Every structure is written in structure tokens, then in C-alpha cells.
Amino acid sequence: MTQRNDRKRGLDLGFLEGLIGFRLRLAQIALFEDFERALRPFDITPTRFGALALIDANPGLSQMQLAKAIRLDRSTLVALLDHLEGRGLVLRRPSATDKRTNELSLTGEGRKLLGQLKRRVLDHEKRTFGKLSADERAQLARLLEAVSAMKTKQVIEI
Amino acid sequence: MTQRNDRKRGLDLGFLEGLIGFRLRLAQIALFEDFERALRPFDITPTRFGALALIDANPGLSQMQLAKAIRLDRSTLVALLDHLEGRGLVLRRPSATDKRTNELSLTGEGRKLLGQLKRRVLDHEKRTFGKLSADERAQLARLLEAVSAMKTKQVIEI
DNA sequence: CTATAAATGTTTGACGACAAACTAGTTGGG
DNA sequence: CCCAACTAGTTTGTCGTCAAACATTTATAG
Numbered sequence: 001m002t003q004r005n006d007r008k009r010g011l012d013l014g015f016l017e018g019l020i021g022f023r024l025r026l027a028q029i030a031l032f033e034d035f036e037r038a039l040r041p042f043d044i045t046p047t048r049f050g051a052l053a054l055i056d057a058n059p060g061l062s063q064m065q066l067a068k069a070i071r072l073d074r075s076t077l078v079a080l081l082d083h084l085e086g087r088g089l090v091l092r093r094p095s096a097t098d099k100r101t102n103e104l105s106l107t108g109e110g111r112k113l114l115g116q117l118k119r120r121v122l123d124h125e126k127r128t129f130g131k132l133s134a135d136e137r138a139q140l141a142r143l144l145e146a147v148s149a150m151k152t153k154q155v156i157e158i
Numbered sequence: 159m160t161q162r163n164d165r166k167r168g169l170d171l172g173f174l175e176g177l178i179g180f181r182l183r184l185a186q187i188a189l190f191e192d193f194e195r196a197l198r199p200f201d202i203t204p205t206r207f208g209a210l211a212l213i214d215a216n217p218g219l220s221q222m223q224l225a226k227a228i229r230l231d232r233s234t235l236v237a238l239l240d241h242l243e244g245r246g247l248v249l250r251r252p253s254a255t256d257k258r259t260n261e262l263s264l265t266g267e268g269r270k271l272l273g274q275l276k277r278r279v280l281d282h283e284k285r286t287f288g289k290l291s292a293d294e295r296a297q298l299a300r301l302l303e304a305v306s307a308m309k310t311k312q313v314i315e316i
Numbered sequence: 317c318t319a320t321a322a323a324t325g326t327t328t329g330a331c332g333a334c335a336a337a338c339t340a341g342t343t344g345g346g
Numbered sequence: 347c348c349c350a351a352c353t354a355g356t357t358t359g360t361c362g363t364c365a366a367a368c369a370t371t372t373a374t375a376g
Contacts, residue, residue: 014215057172
């Protein structure tokens with residue numbers, strides 16, 4: 001049907017045109033691109049930043065708690081924490097009450113670096129969402145929250 | 159400051175609390191989770207689906223055009239197309255006018271499968287965004303588009 | 317109390333993505 | 347015309363992620 005091959009404006013998105021999920025994916029890609037560039041000088045990825053921020057806000061938390069909070073597999077977190085620990089930013093201390101778990105915390109250097117990162121991230125947020133009004137930003141945050149609140153309740157029949 | 163460790167409601171998000179980017183990431187994860195589960199029986203990932211849909215809407219397009227449209231590195235596309243071609247869903251035909259490029263198209267079987275996939279994807283969209291009103295969905299689409307329109311214009315000073 | 321189940325952190329294997337280097341083909345300025 | 351710069355597709359290497367299997371510790375059922 002819609003078979004115009006716009007040369008300038010990009011291709012026909014076809015079925016993808018109407019999918020909000022596709023728009024969400026494109027927004028996410030643009031977001032990460034800017035975020036990664038902003039923190040590249042520190043060798044900090046969005047995921048690493050998320051881990052640092054959550055450990056900072058919840059000192060003593062376990063790896064499982066952290067993994068759930070940033071929606072990462074616990075096995076993935078192992079290498080990530082190895083890295084941050086190796087850089088002297090994070091501490092793994094075996095819990096006294098539950099010998100299976102480690103209590104995570106930031107080192108002084110970790111807190112110091114996080115401070116610098118936060119400023120960069122705020123700049124990044126401003127670049128990415130700054131063209132939206134405060135109202136629109138609030139709207140967007142609300143709608144996104146509603147989407148992730150879906151939480152995989154439904155079943156899919158094959 | 160805010161150091162309450164809510165046991166039930168999850169941890170303190172701390173600095174992440176106010177970041178729209180973080181909400182966007184969570185929404186994207188939830189989205190992909192449902193999408194992947196919905197199309198797993200067909201061994202089709204979101205990226206593969208995007209490629210199929212775009213080839214369908216723009217038969218004859220090149221790998222580079224496709225790569226740009228779905229924001230994928232051209233090297234990544236090679237293996238993806240190898241897979242789809244191996245399954246008899248996609249055709250790579252060397253262009254007569256420019257011998258560097260391949261003209262991509264769907265096979266009959268590719269179109270047939272895409273038809274089934276589309277229904278699944280629409281169900282998925284309904285699950286993911288169905289709790290939003292039509293107005294809210296339009297709003298969300300508009301705001302997401304504004305975000306990805308950012309397009310990395312700004313420079314970052316180190 | 318004890319045996320079984322569940323949870324935590326780790327290791328290993330597979331896969332998808334990007335980036336750099338390579339080959340082949342095309343284009344544009346001299 | 348021609349050679350240098352660019353473009354398209356591919357190969358190879360690396361990295362981040364998930365999933366399954368494992369050992370250790372904790373929780374639970376009988």
C-alpha cells in the first residue's frame with residue numbers, strides 16, 4: 001500500500017509506524033547514546049552508574065537486591081561489581097547475619113566520583129529532555145511508569 | 159538524606175528517582191520482555207521483527223538503509239540477515255545498478271510469517287499500552303518522538 | 317530435628333551488539 | 347581520464363547481557 005521510498009526523510013516505516021514500542025526503542029537508543037558519551041571519560045556506563053547510585057542510596061544492600069532494582073541478572077552483576085571493586089569504588093563485605101550475601105557500600109572515592117557523575121548526568125538529562133516543558137516531562141515520567149508497572153502479569157497463549 | 163530501606167516497596171532509588179532516563183530504561187525493559195515472550199515461539203526477536211517489517215514496507219532497500227532505519231550497526235545486520243535468509247524469509251539480491259549493494263526483499267514465506275507476527279505484536283502493544291487512554295498513547299508517542307529527535311546535536315566538553 | 321526446598325553469589329556458555337580493519341565497487345576533483 | 351576519497355558489505359575481536367549449572371547457606375515442612 002504505502003510504498004513511497006522517501007529518499008530524504010528515511011524509509012517508509014510501514015507497520016512500525018503505529019507502534020509506540022518502536023518509538024520507545026528509538027528514544028531509548030538516543031538516550032543511551034548521549035548518556036554513554038557523557039560518561040565515557042570516566043569509563044562509566046549507564047548500568048554502572050545505576051549501580052553506584054543505588055548502592056549510595058542504600059548502603060549495605062545485597063547483590064540480589066541491587067540486581068532486582070536495576071533489572072539485571074545477578075550473574076551479570078558479578079563482573080560489574082568486580083570492575084567497580086577493582087577500581088576501588090565499591091566494597092563487598094560478607095554479611096554477618098546471612099553468610100550467603102554481601103553487603104555493598106561505596107568507598108570514599110566511590111562517593112567522590114559519584115558526585116562528579118551526577119553533575120554530568122543532570123546535564124545529560126537536560127540535553128535529552130530539556131526541550132520538553134516541565135509539564136511534559138512530568139507527563140512522560142508518569143506514562144513511562146505506567147508502562148513499566150505492567151510487570152508481566154498477563155499470560156500468552158501459544 | 160532519604161535513607162529509608164523500604165522492604166516491601168523496593169529500595170530507595172536515590173538520585174535515580176528523578177531521572178526520566180531511568181524510567182525510560184525500565185519501560186524499555188518491560189516492553190522487550192513482553193515482546194520477546196510473545197514472539198519466542200517463532201524465534202523472532204524485536205530486532206528481527208523490525209527488519210522484516212521494514213523490508214516488507216520497502217522492498218529493494220539496501221542493508222545500509224535498513225541498518226540506519228532500525229539503528230543497527232551494518233555489521234550486526236549481516237548475521238541477522240544470514241539468519242533470516244537461512245530460514246527462507248528474506249532474499250539478498252545483488253543490485254544491478256550498484257554492485258556494492260544488495261536489494262532486500264521478503265519471500266512468500268517471509269510475508270506469510272510476518273502476517274502472523276503482526277497479530278502477535280498488536281496483542282503485545284495492547285498489553286503494554288492498553289491501560290493508557292488513546293489520548294495518553296498519542297501523548298506518549300509524541301513525547302518519545304521529541305526525545306529521539308534530539309539526534310545528538312550537542313557537544314560535550316570534557 | 318532433620319531432610320528437602322529455596323536463596324545467594326559465582327562460573328561457564330551462548331548470543332546480540334558495536335567498532336575497527338578489510339575487500340570490492342563507486343564517485344568526484346585534478 | 348584517473349587516482350584519491352568515499353561507500354557497502356563482510357570478518358574479526360571485544361563487551362554486556364541472560365540462562366543454566368554449581369556450591370554454600372538459609373528457610374521450611376514433616
